[in-house]
Amino acid sequence: MHFASDNWAGVHPKIAEALSKHAGGFASAYGTSALDKAVEKTFNEIFERDVAVFFVATGTAANSLALASIARPGGITFAHCEAHLIADEGGAPEFLSGGGRLRPVEGPIGRMQPANLKAAIESATPGNVFAGQAMGVSLTQASEIGTIYELDEIAAISALCREHDLPLHMDGARFANALVSLGCSPADMTWRQGVDIVSFGGTKNGCWCAEALVFMDPARAADLPFIRKRAAQLFSKSRFIAAQFEAYFAGSLWLELAAHANAMAARLAERITAANDARLAWKPRANEVFAIMAKEKAQRLHESGAIFHDWRPPLAERHLVGEGETLVRLVTSFATSPEETDRFGDLIA
Numbered sequence: 001m002h003f004a005s006d007n008w009a010g011v012h013p014k015i016a017e018a019l020s021k022h023a024g025g026f027a028s029a030y031g032t033s034a035l036d037k038a039v040e041k042t043f044n045e046i047f048e049r050d051v052a053v054f055f056v057a058t059g060t061a062a063n064s065l066a067l068a069s070i071a072r073p074g075g076i077t078f079a080h081c082e083a084h085l086i087a088d089e090g091g092a093p094e095f096l097s098g099g100g101r102l103r104p105v106e107g108p109i110g111r112m113q114p115a116n117l118k119a120a121i122e123s124a125t126p127g128n129v130f131a132g133q134a135m136g137v138s139l140t141q142a143s144e145i146g147t148i149y150e151l152d153e154i155a156a157i158s159a160l161c162r163e164h165d166l167p168l169h170m171d172g173a174r175f176a177n178a179l180v181s182l183g184c185s186p187a188d189m190t191w192r193q194g195v196d197i198v199s200f201g202g203t204k205n206g207c208w209c210a211e212a213l214v215f216m217d218p219a220r221a222a223d224l225p226f227i228r229k230r231a232a233q234l235f236s237k238s239r240f241i242a243a244q245f246e247a248y249f250a251g252s253l254w255l256e257l258a259a260h261a262n263a264m265a266a267r268l269a270e271r272i273t274a275a276n277d278a279r280l281a282w283k284p285r286a287n288e289v290f291a292i293m294a295k296e297k298a299q300r301l302h303e304s305g306a307i308f309h310d311w312r313p314p315l316a317e318r319h320l321v322g323e324g325e326t327l328v329r330l331v332t333s334f335a336t337s338p339e340e341t342d343r344f345g346d347l348i349a
Contacts, residue, residue, distance in 0.1 A: 001340050003268075003308040006174075006287060009333035012206035012257060018247035019208065022239055029236045031055065039242040042249050043214060048187040052218035054225075055211070055241040056233045059173045060089050062199035062213045064096040066169045067136065068227045069197070069220065075100040075135030076124050077169075080112045082314050083140050085171060096231055100135060108316045109282050110143030114156045121164050137161050138169040141189070142178040145314060146265070146288030151184065151193055158194025167220070168194055173201040176258035177286035191216040202248050206257045206334045210244040257334035261287035264332035264341050271345025278348050281313075281320055281327055289330040297348070298326050304347055 002008055027033035036055075043053045056062050063085050067077055075097065079085045081104035085093055094100055105120050107113040117137065127133030139157060142148050149157075161168045170190060172178070175198070179189055190198055195216065202210035213228075215221040228234050235241060248254045265287045272278050278293040290311065298310060311329040313321050321327050332341070 001306040001344050002336070003306065003330035003332065003344070005309075005331050006204040006261065006333040009206070009335040011208045012247075012253070012334055014250070014253060015207055015244050015247045018243045019240060022243040027239045029238070030234060031238045033239045033242070035239045035246065036242045039245045039249075042245070043212070046186050046249065047190065047214070047216070048185070049191065049216065050218060052215040052221035052224070054213045054221070054228055055235060055238050056213060056228065057209060057211065057235075059084070059171070059199055059201050059203070059211055060092050061231065061233050062201075062211050063089060063138070063169075063171055064092045065213055065224065065227055065231060065233065066138075066197045066199055067093045067097040067100055068231070069224050070136045070167050070169075071097045071100050072133055072135040074127065074129070074132030076103050076132050077101070077136045077138055078103050078105050078112075078117060078120050078134070079138040080104070080110060080140065080143070081106050082110060082144050083138065083171065084144055084173065085138050085140070087144070101132065106316060110140070110145040110147045110314065111149055111153065112139060112157065114160060117157060118160055121160060121166070125164055134164060134166055136167045136169055138171055140171040140173075142174045142181070142286035142288070145282070145290055146284045146286050147282065148178050148181050148285040151182065151188060154189070154193040154195065162194065167196040169197045169199070170195045171199050173199065174204055174286055175200055176205050176254050177262055180255055180259045181262055181285050196220060202245060202254070204333070205248075205254060205261070207244045207248055210241050210248065212245070258287070261332045261334055261336065264336040264338070265289050265330075267338065267341045268330055268332065268344065271341065272348065274345075275348045281317065287332045289332070291328050291330065292321055292325050293328065293348075294324055295326045298328055301344075301347055306344055306347065
């Protein structure tokens with residue numbers, strides 16, 4: 001019963017086959033191969049416009065280089081206080097953006113509220129040489145706690161960005177999970193709502209190691225080739241990232257895998273809701289389920305073979321966890337089986 005992380009899941013067989021298929025022969029390096037170019041064209045089709053695509057190794061690299069591309073002296077990027085960008089990147093965004101800073105914005109269940117974001121932006125606008133200047137906004141879709149920004153919420157944040165001439169970045173480590181949850185197109189979830197840059201993740205959704213930084217307007221990416229090389233993220237054999245994305249997109253496999261992961265999370269949530277001594281912290285919208293239970297019960301589940309993480313309650317939701325209780329995170333993936341979720345459900349019943 002593996003619910004620790006979708007990073008723990010392996011690789012989908014079709015993606016593994018694609019890597020083997022392209023393992024032989026020769027192809028030009030550094031993103032110039034025919035396969036690289038074909039996958040870039042697929043990204044154009046997916047987003048329904050010409051975009052600039054840059055393959056990188058990790059989501060941290062994608063997020064950090066996104067900020068490096070918009071960096072300004074004394075620059076400040078605004079993100080939710082529990083965003084991966086702030087809490088889990090180990091200083092990489094600040095380092096790779098040349099000292100840019102991250103300013104946390106509060107909001108319930110993992111999402112920035114426009115009013116809080118507006119106040120944060122205005123505190124740094126116009127720029128004060130002592131305080132620095134605003135340089136961008138980043139939202140996480142799906143959020144770090146499995147919730148989703150609705151399209152109108154993205155549009156409201158984008159409107160604030162436009163008002164202050166700031167680019168809007170989307171951390172899409174679980175982009176596909178959010179997309180199938182909303183039931184919309186990639187274009188609808190991004191540039192049509194005013195998103196400028198996307199960290200597009202495939203690793204958590206069945207790929208071996210496939211992340212991309214996507215610029216909705218290629219003109220914004222003029223310096224990215226140099227920024228990526230400087231950050232040691234230019235792969236010589238980038239065709240092997242392209243091979244993963246080729247299989248990932250073929251036949252809408254990426255959406256199928258995300259839909260399965262989301263369905264397993266919903267199944268898990270149903271079993272938790274039915275339990276007498278465990279409850280959902282909030283409704284899951286993607287493939288992460290957060291539950292509250294007695295610490296002793298969580299320990300017994302661990303001892304019974306369930307693998308998951310105890311989780312620190314988000315700032316705005318700390319009141320939900322009572323004395324002697326713990327918040328746990330359960331993450332499903334393309335590899336999660338109904339049998340696993342049902343066995344866990346039986347344990348907590």
